[in-house]
């Protein structure tokens with residue numbers, strides 16, 4: 338396959354944000370409680386990104402069919418797959434994909450505290466981020482898992498030239514180190530989370546947990562804490578975070594192997610749940626933990642297949658340094674040089690990337 342993007346274009350996108358000097362960040366955005374859903378875009382289309390058998394509903398549909406709502410008893414945000422409808426053959430099941438209206442630039446940290454993540458045969462949830470010009474500007478996957486897999490994974494997807502080199506990380510489960518979307522069917526540079534409480538029934542059985550993603554000039558790091566080991570500095574009332582106090586991250590991609598200003602741009606943060614598709618539905622992947630046929634036996638099968646296909650979110654908080662972290666949706670005009678999306682569907686085998694360009 339030919340390279341999609343001449344490198345000369347990339348160098349024009351160099352970031353103007355000052356380098357991150359310290360590891361302390363102040364809160365810039367709190368997604369929690371009754372206003373949780375205020376500043377997200379709902380996709381409102383079928384899954385044309387990863388070939389999942391779903392319709393990502395609009396904001397009004399999500400509200401009327403209660404697929405995205407704030408639970409009045411817990412004040413938590415729920416994002417879920419439709420588990421009440423029978424879906425006729427050849428049709429798709431409703432679910433949700435939301436993306437922050439604002440983008441967050443280098444020098445930011447996002448913290449997601451959840452008590453339940455979606456799981457089950459055919460289910461492919463993710464908490465991740467992406468630049469509007471993907472693959473230019475990169476993708477950061479904090480939490481991604483499929484079906485009944487025992488663990489979730491973390492990873493990056495970029496243009497050619499970004500690799501994971503000399504990481505300081507606790508996970509030894511390294512699946513791949515080349516982040517280039519154009520090799521290995523866009524597998525990306527993937528690290529699997531060692532904890533089996535990072536996904537599935539075990540996640541909620543442990544009381545849920547917290548993911549912390551640091552997008553810094555020095556590189557990208559992701560921490561995962563099961564509930565019992567969440568640092569006391571992380572709470573619903575925290576107003577700052579110092580990542581130097583969090584210990585060794587589970588996964589780390591230092592800038593030595595991946596120049597942040599060259600491969601990453603300000604990110605939209607995304608929560609989504611798709612079904613089957615390029616990753617969960619790939620027969621070789623699906624058969625690892627599930628039996629039957631992904632679409633026939635699950636998507637159009639009993640709606641109760643999806644009773645566990647929901648995020649239950651305590652909060653998502655974004656932290657930044659200086660004044661340049663938040664790129665407001667008011668200023669989100671398309672750049673002069675935009676790159677065409679990849680035709681993901683043309684890959685002969687499955688791909689691992691969660692999405693192409695919006």
Ligand SMILES: *[C@@H]1O[C@H](CO)[C@@H](O)[C@H](O)[C@H]1NC(C)=O
Nearest residue numbers: 381382385386678693694695
């Ligand atoms: C997917 O659908 C959305 C909404 O209709 C559209 O804006 C976008 O261009 C589509 N993306 C691709 C890769 O076809």
Ligand SMILES: *[C@@H]1O[C@H](CO)[C@@H](O)[C@H](O)[C@H]1NC(C)=O
Nearest residue numbers: 490510511512527528529689
């Ligand atoms: C990644 O590696 C781990 C450990 O070897 C393995 O259990 C897991 O299945 C791999 N993930 C993928 C998506 O291949």
Ligand SMILES: *[C@@H]1O[C@H](CO)[C@@H](O)[C@H](O)[C@H]1NC(C)=O
Nearest residue numbers: 417420421643644645646647
């Ligand atoms: C659907 O899933 C929810 C959890 O999100 C559960 O409370 C409910 O009982 C399930 N079944 C129906 C029919 O709503």
